[in-house]
Amino acid sequence: MTATNGSPLLAIRGVKTYYGNIIALKGVDVDVHPGEIVTLIGANGAGKSTLMMTVFGSPQAREGRITYQGQDITRMPPHEIARLRIAQSPEGRRIFPRMTVLENLQMGASLDGLKYFDEDAEKMFVLFPRLKERLNQRGGTLSGGEQQMLAIARALMARPKLLMLDEPSLGLAPLIVKQIFDAIRELNRTQGLTVFLVEQNAYHALKLAHRAYVMVNGVITMTGSGRELLENPEVRAAYLEGGRH
Amino acid sequence: MAESSKAAAAGPDFGKAAKDALLSGIIAFALFGPLVGLRTAQNMNNELVVLNELGKALLITAIVVAGRFLLSAFVFPAIASRGKKSKAILTPEEVAAASARTRNVSRGALLFLLVYPFLMVLIFGVQGSIKWVDNFGIQILIYVMLGWGLNIVIGLAGLLDLGYVAFYAVGAYSYALLAINFDLSFWILLPLSGILAAFWGMILGFPVLRLRGDYLAIVTLAFGEIIRLVLINWKDFSGGSAGISSIPKVTLFGIKFDASPEGFAKMFDLPMSSAYYKIFLYYLILALALLTAYVTLRLRRLPIGRAWEALREDEVACRSLGINTTNTKLTAFAIGAMFAGFAGSFFAARQGFVSPESFVFMESAVIVAIVVLGGMGSMVGVAIAAVVMIGGTELLRELSFLKVVFGNDFNPDQFRMLIFGLAMVATMIVRPRGFVSARQPTAVLFERKAISGDLVKEGHG
Numbered sequence: 239m240t241a242t243n244g245s246p247l248l249a250i251r252g253v254k255t256y257y258g259n260i261i262a263l264k265g266v267d268v269d270v271h272p273g274e275i276v277t278l279i280g281a282n283g284a285g286k287s288t289l290m291m292t293v294f295g296s297p298q299a300r301e302g303r304i305t306y307q308g309q310d311i312t313r314m315p316p317h318e319i320a321r322l323r324i325a326q327s328p329e330g331r332r333i334f335p336r337m338t339v340l341e342n343l344q345m346g347a348s349l350d351g352l353k354y355f356d357e358d359a360e361k362m363f364v365l366f367p368r369l370k371e372r373l374n375q376r377g378g379t380l381s382g383g384e385q386q387m388l389a390i391a392r393a394l395m396a397r398p399k400l401l402m403l404d405e406p407s408l409g410l411a412p413l414i415v416k417q418i419f420d421a422i423r424e425l426n427r428t429q430g431l432t433v434f435l436v437e438q439n440a441y442h443a444l445k446l447a448h449r450a451y452v453m454v455n456g457v458i459t460m461t462g463s464g465r466e467l468l469e470n471p472e473v474r475a476a477y478l479e480g481g482r483h
Numbered sequence: 484m485a486e487s488s489k490a491a492a493a494g495p496d497f498g499k500a501a502k503d504a505l506l507s508g509i510i511a512f513a514l515f516g517p518l519v520g521l522r523t524a525q526n527m528n529n530e531l532v533v534l535n536e537l538g539k540a541l542l543i544t545a546i547v548v549a550g551r552f553l554l555s556a557f558v559f560p561a562i563a564s565r566g567k568k569s570k571a572i573l574t575p576e577e578v579a580a581a582s583a584r585t586r587n588v589s590r591g592a593l594l595f596l597l598v599y600p601f602l603m604v605l606i607f608g609v610q611g612s613i614k615w616v617d618n619f620g621i622q623i624l625i626y627v628m629l630g631w632g633l634n635i636v637i638g639l640a641g642l643l644d645l646g647y648v649a650f651y652a653v654g655a656y657s658y659a660l661l662a663i664n665f666d667l668s669f670w671i672l673l674p675l676s677g678i679l680a681a682f683w684g685m686i687l688g689f690p691v692l693r694l695r696g697d698y699l700a701i702v703t704l705a706f707g708e709i710i711r712l713v714l715i716n717w718k719d720f721s722g723g724s725a726g727i728s729s730i731p732k733v734t735l736f737g738i739k740f741d742a743s744p745e746g747f748a749k750m751f752d753l754p755m756s757s758a759y760y761k762i763f764l765y766y767l768i769l770a771l772a773l774l775t776a777y778v779t780l781r782l783r784r785l786p787i788g789r790a791w792e793a794l795r796e797d798e799v800a801c802r803s804l805g806i807n808t809t810n811t812k813l814t815a816f817a818i819g820a821m822f823a824g825f826a827g828s829f830f831a832a833r834q835g836f837v838s839p840e841s842f843v844f845m846e847s848a849v850i851v852a853i854v855v856l857g858g859m860g861s862m863v864g865v866a867i868a869a870v871v872m873i874g875g876t877e878l879l880r881e882l883s884f885l886k887v888v889f890g891n892d893f894n895p896d897q898f899r900m901l902i903f904g905l906a907m908v909a910t911m912i913v914r915p916r917g918f919v920s921a922r923q924p925t926a927v928l929f930e931r932k933a934i935s936g937d938l939v940k941e942g943h944g
Contacts, residue, residue: 296802320805328803334796338924345793348786349805374927396805 245308247272247400247432248293248324253302255285255292262288264456265302270400270434275426277435277443277464279477280453286436287329289453290404293434294326295319306400321349325398329405329436331389335378339369342377342388346395354397362391365421383414390418394425400432401425407439415439419446440477444468452477500556504548511547515540562913582923585863592866596769600762609758616761621768621833623873625826628772630853630865632822635779637851638860639788640815641795643700645847646687646707650680650820652714652842654827659727659837660720669733673828680824681817683710688816692809695798707847714839726838733832735763764833771829775822776862782818784925791815792860849873856910858917867918876903 248270255263262285270276280286292299295316304312311319320326325346334342343362347355363370366387372380377388386406393401403422407415419442425431437443444450447464452473460467467473520540526532599620603612629651636644657676661667667675691702714721721727732740740747740760747763748755782788790811793801801808831837849872857868879899914920 294803296799315807316802317805317807320803326803328799332797332800332803334793334800336796336922337792338926340926341789341924344926345789345804345806348789351786374924376922392804 244271246270247307248434249303249305250289250293251303251305253289253292253299253304255288255297255299257288257297262456263292263299266453266456266458268451268458270432272399272432273426273430274448275422275433275435275446277437277447277450278453279437279440279443279450279467279473281476282438284453285456286453287404288456290326290402290434290436291328293319293402294324320396323397323399324402325393325396325400326402327389327393327404327406330408331382331385333377333380333385333388333392336376338374338376339372339380339388340374342392343369343395346392349396355395358395358397362394365394365424366391383410383417386410386414386418387421390421398431400434402434402436404436405438406435407437407442415442422446440473441468444473496560497556500552503555504552507551508544508548512540512544515543519543579927581921585923589863593773600765604758604762609754609756613756613758613761616758616765618877619874620765621761622877623870624765624768624772625830626850626853626873627866627869628768628775628826629823629850630857630869631772631775631779631862632819632826633850633854634857634860634862634865635782635791635822636815636819637854638865639779639783639795640791640812642812642815643696643851644703644816644819645700645844645851646703646705646710647819647823647850648842648844648847649687649707649710650684650823651827651830651846652710652839653680653683653820654824655831655837655841656714656721656727656827657824658828658831659730662731662832663727663729669731669828669832673825676828677821677824680827681821684816684818684820685813687820688813692812704844704847707842707844711839711842714842721839724839726836726840728836730831730835730837732760732835733764733767764829768826768829768833771825775825778818778822779862787811787814789925852907856907856917858914858919860922861917861919864917864919871906875906879903 246269248268250266250268253263253266254261266285266289268276268278268289278286278289288297291297293304293311295311295314295318299312302312303310306319306322306324309322311322334345337345343359344352344355347353347358368384369387369391372384377385380388386408390401390403390406393403406418406422410418422433422435423446426433435443435447444464444467450462450464450467451458452460452467460470460473462470468478516537518540520535520537522534522536523531524534600612600616603615603620606612607615629647633644633647636642636647654676657679658669658672661672661675662669687703687706691699694702715724717723734740735747738747738750739745740757740763743749746755747753747759753759779788783792790801790806791814793804793806794808794811794815798808801811830841834841853868853872854865856872857864857866876899879902910918
């Protein structure tokens with residue numbers, strides 16, 4: 239499915255982001271259409287996470303425009319962007335370590351003031367049964383995979399239309415990575431959730447994604463369907479050879 | 484390590500402890516025997532003579548032996564076994580049991596606090612109770628309240644504020660100045676002082692919003708000093724370092740606590756004594772402290788309280804969940820400052836005199852120490868720490884019995900802070916996260932679940 243026609247849900251146009259005087263994004267264009275899984279792959283320091291953070295308004299883009307459902311969000315503060323039902327699971331999971339799993343999920347649902355909490359929590363337990371068993375355990379005591387599950391579940395508790403995930407496979411065992419990617423695919427298929435995924439694990443990400451972008455040094459160098467990029471010799475040489483990790 | 488844990492399981496190992504103690508005793512005697520036991524002095528003929536003070540050296544050795552024996556028989560095994568008990572998984576039953584325990588302790592403590600002044604009157608008589616109600620009761624409760632107020636800022640929101648005493652000063656001076664210049668009563672000025680302090684909390688909050696950790700601590704410290712220096716130097720406004728005296732006292736619905744015919748003592752036909760006013764003040768500060776506790780406990784369960792705790796845990800994650808971190812920080816500063824303002828106006832009314840001397844950095848440091856020592860975020864812990872810190876320093880004033888041991892020229896006052904410092908170091912070794920370090924979850928689902936073995940066994944991913 240490469241439904242690139244129609245107006246995009248998220249449109250990133252010519253975005254330049256700086257850290258002080260250092261330019262991190264040198265004019266990036268990315269489209270995410272409703273119902274798509276779009277992945278952004280690239281090496282360390284390419285600017286993948288910066289792009290995701292820029293969409294979320296922290297740091298803000300110095301030039302360019304980011305629109306969500308046609309609305310300009312380039313200069314919006316992060317908490318207002320979250321209110322537009324864009325949920326983000328930031329890099330390094332960032333769950334609340336001293337709060338229990340239940341409280342972490344409640345924090346995720348704070349936009350609606352726990353109105354749909356029970357209903358949504360049940361959905362999370364179907365998706366990640368492990369979380370239900372760990373409900374009263376402190377977040378910091380979970381294993382890495384469980385923490386990642388919690389981070390995704392917490393983001394989903396906000397009932398997002400667009401879910402942005404930053405390296406969900408970071409530091410996880412292959413079996414857990416598979417579980418998490420299966421869950422993302424499931425969410426997209428059954429609920430039509432739009433997903434923007436930043437990954438270093440190119441093989442899994444490209445297999446999962448409908449469309450993909452490759453970023454090198456703050457510039458998008460390649461784009462295409464996930465399958466096209468998987469078979470592209472340049473991508474294979476740069477990101478896939480030397481073992482499927 | 485293995486031996487000591489075995490000992491913990493089978494009761495204290497006295498043989499090993501005795502061996503330990505004997506060894507320490509030999510070392511102590513080798514050290515103190517010549518150093519303390521032999522003293523050189525000049526006699527009448529200006530000759531150097533050696534005085535034998537072996538008794539002192541033996542006494543020190545005995546203390547070392549006894550101390551070491553107690554340590555290796557009881558304290559070390561207890562510390563060794565404590566580490567193993569801590570568990571990550573809390574079942575709902577355990578959480579419920581823990582919170583029931585806390586509730587029972589709190590209820591018992593509350594009951595004690597309610598009858599405390601009457602107990603003191605019974606034991607020490609009306610006049611004798613003043614010291615116990617005033618120096619201990621009121622003094623400790625002021626710090627309990629300040630600790631609980633700062634606990635919101637440091638313990639819940641995780642913002643290290645080293646200038647908390649500034650808001651205490653704002654509250655105290657608000658009451659002092661408005662009561663003297665506008666003749667307003669305490670009951671109007673109490674909320675007003677709180678509001679003014681909260682306002683100053685916001686003023687401090689705005690510029691430091693972007694700061695965190697050490698940088699925030701430094702700026703708040705500077706803010707505390709600025710307030711104090713302004714109070715010293717703006718003589719027309721605050722009376723400078725001379726302070727403000729004859730601040731009106733608190734009245735009980737218009738009843739004054741003085742010798743006048745309408746005074747409290749005459750009205751109830753009691754003999755004139757300042758003890759009644761002290762007891763009244765005691766209940767007033769108790770009520771204010773309990774108000775602080777109640778508001779904090781309620782707020783913890785509301786979205787704003789949850790947001791504070793989430794902010795302490797991870798600011799980036801907070802923002803990505805749609806929490807307005809700016810407002811969250813400002814409310815934490817403002818509400819924390821408000822309680823300091825309440826406490827400050829009470830302080831001014833109780834002392835009848837305020838000066839910048841009372842609001843030095845040391846005060847901020849003591850309040851921060853109470854919060855850290857008690858266990859950040861724990862109400863019970865902070866209360867215990869306030870009792871230990873403030874009650875402890877007061878008690879240490881009464882160390883004159885040590886003169887029996889160290890001779891008449893021993894001045895216990897000089898050793899007060901030393902002993903106190905040692906006690907703090909010891910506390911941080913034994914309980915590095917404070918007296919009460921476990922965080923009580925704000926929500927628990929009571930549901931029994933069987934956890935299958937294969938899920939539990941799986942390693943960390």
